[in-house]
Amino acid sequence: MALPSWTDPKYGTMKSAALWLVTVIGEGNIFTKEDVKAAFPGISQADRRVRDLRDYGWQIDTHREDLTLGQHEQRFVKQGAPVWEPGKATKSGVTVTQTQRRDVLAKDGHLCRSCGIAPGETYAGSYESAQLDIARRTVKQPSGGEKVELVAECNRCRVGGRGQSTDLGAVLAGIADLGGLEQKMLAEWVSKDKREFSDVERLWAEYRLLPAESRAKVREALGLPAS
Known part of the structure; x- marks a missing residue:
């Protein structure tokens, strides 16, 4: 079934933003706050409405979740609930205050x-x-x-x-x-709320990092046969 137009005035900003992400940006692609402003000129809370989609199961990553993104970039990773459909705008989680x-x-x-x-x-x-x-x-x-x-x-x-x-x-x-x-x-x-490691545990952790040649010397020091 064809998706409605994201420019249809009967939809609110959040629903229009959802349709814009799906039909214009596309899953896996990057957009910026400036892109949102250009798509929704004169709507001061448009960027917030995009963020609100996360409460409906939409995955939209920033540089905090995706280290490859720039400070002002976001990635539309995955679509959540089709909020433009009647009865679908049900939150999958509660916004953290x-x-x-x-x-x-x-x-x-x-x-x-x-x-x-x-x-x-x-x-x-x-x-x-x-x-x-x-x-x-x-x-x-x-x-x-x-x-x-x-x-x-x-x-x-x-x-x-x-x-x-x-x-x-x-x-x-x-x-x-x-x-x-x-x-x-x-x-x-x-x-x-803290575990203090013993000397033996610390040495084991260090041993695990050693290359094979050095591990062999540790085995020799412990009287173990060469592996």
């Missing part, structure tokens, strides 16, 4: 809950500083259902972890299977 944002960041310790980086810290091997945003993460419940919860996540992890889910039921079941000493150790990590 500033109060919710502050609350989530505070509860998550102002750290990315995927990699642990703090805002303003520089990623290893780069000059890029981390920025934190609020992501939605699907959590599998012990009852078997799913619940979408808000979580702090940095710009890099938001790119690689889009659609990421976790299993609360499996975590709780795993805790129940731990011995008393292991539960106590885990409780200390959870209480501090």
Whole structure:
């Protein structure tokens, strides 16, 4: 079925913007705020109406989600609900308010809950500083259902972890299977929200980074046969 024209005056700005993205920009392509202004001259909130489409399942990335984009570029990644159709303008998620944002960041310790980086810290091997945003993460419940919860996540992890889910039921079941000493150790990590690695664990991590020739010398130092 042919799509209606994005210039049809009977549609509001958001619905017209959705049609403009689909018929003019196209999935996978880049547009700018200036492109939006040119398409909707005289409408001061047109760029905001484009952003509102994210609440209806539309994926529109900025430089925070896609590191290849410029500061003023956006990429139309995927169409969501056809909001121009009657009854389709139903939000797939609730807009995160500033109060919710502050609350989530505070509860998550102002750290990315995927990699642990703090805002303003520089990623290893780069000059890029981390920025934190609020992501939605699907959590599998012990009852078997799913619940979408808000979580702090940095710009890099938001790119690689889009659609990421976790299993609360499996975590709780795993805790129940731990011995008393292991539960106590885990409780200390959870209480501090931090795990301190032992010397042995740090050496293991360093060993994993060594090339084969150097790993052989480690095996020799430990009295192990050559692999």
